[in-house]
Amino acid sequence: MASYAQDVKNELARIFPDDTECLRAELLALLTVGTKKIDGRIEFSSTNAATARKVIILAKKFFPTIKPEVAAVRKKKLRKDLSYVVRIFLTDTVKIFLAEIDSPDFLKRTRYKVAYLRGAFLATGTVNRPETQYFLDISSKNKSTSAFIHALIEKLEFRCGFYQRRNYFVVWIREADSICDFLGMVGANNAVERFEIARNVKEVRKQVSCIVNLETASLTRTVDAAQRQIADIKLLLARKTRVTKKIRAAMDMRLENPSCTLAELAEKFSIGKAALGYRLRKIQRLAKRYKKK
Numbered sequence: 001m002a003s004y005a006q007d008v009k010n011e012l013a014r015i016f017p018d019d020t021e022c023l024r025a026e027l028l029a030l031l032t033v034g035t036k037k038i039d040g041r042i043e044f045s046s047t048n049a050a051t052a053r054k055v056i057i058l059a060k061k062f063f064p065t066i067k068p069e070v071a072a073v074r075k076k077k078l079r080k081d082l083s084y085v086v087r088i089f090l091t092d093t094v095k096i097f098l099a100e101i102d103s104p105d106f107l108k109r110t111r112y113k114v115a116y117l118r119g120a121f122l123a124t125g126t127v128n129r130p131e132t133q134y135f136l137d138i139s140s141k142n143k144s145t146s147a148f149i150h151a152l153i154e155k156l157e158f159r160c161g162f163y164q165r166r167n168y169f170v171v172w173i174r175e176a177d178s179i180c181d182f183l184g185m186v187g188a189n190n191a192v193e194r195f196e197i198a199r200n201v202k203e204v205r206k207q208v209s210c211i212v213n214l215e216t217a218s219l220t221r222t223v224d225a226a227q228r229q230i231a232d233i234k235l236l237l238a239r240k241t242r243v244t245k246k247i248r249a250a251m252d253m254r255l256e257n258p259s260c261t262l263a264e265l266a267e268k269f270s271i272g273k274a275a276l277g278y279r280l281r282k283i284q285r286l287a288k289r290y291k292k293k
Contacts, residue, residue, distance in 0.1 A: 005125070010050045012188055027097075030051075030120075031098060033120045033124055044087075046083070047084070051122045056086055063091075071085045130176075131201075131202060137173070225262075239290055
């Protein structure tokens, strides 16, 4: 079963805007964030087949004279998933294309920024299932690349963080609303719908759990109070303590109804809650005298 992050990438990998500049920005992100240079080639690696396919399609569009090499490699660690590797020779055309990131006109429009972030997420991004904790991040081994992504996300008015994890520099978003808005912005509309449904279910469960916990705590307090009152009453009866008719009536009420709350007792015997509470406290004080002795 595919993870939530894989589902998001499968959806994003199938987005091909009509604007060529958006596609250019997305490919530039894929090649700068998710690749490494080896023997005169750039090598893109992903466990998501749809993402690797998109890299190939975009590479053929912008580098028509270059034929990308494709390989499927099985990992040696963890779950041993297949990793799809796309290799592109670093020709002058590719070098000029990659140098566009330093251009002052690069990503001058918001839709280009969004396309770049879509490519960056496809390259190295991950997002937790909304049923668990809220967490989205994009990582890179290049600090300047991660810093650029961080600045870009902040320009689009998202609250994000930036930190180093081992050999990677990670840009992260933690707030549920921000994650939802980010996914919607880059085009993962189906993922957003699933996210919202899961979040609503999670919130409802949280509220129900809170109510249940409160009711359980209240019931526990009621039972504990009733048991203490019954113990006090039995002590007075054992000592044959003389009490008023009203106190005796309260003692009988509690013995006959050991599980009732104070309010339920008062309603059942048509007596004021405050008056009944006073009598039970009186019983407690009388029993306390014997306990001290």
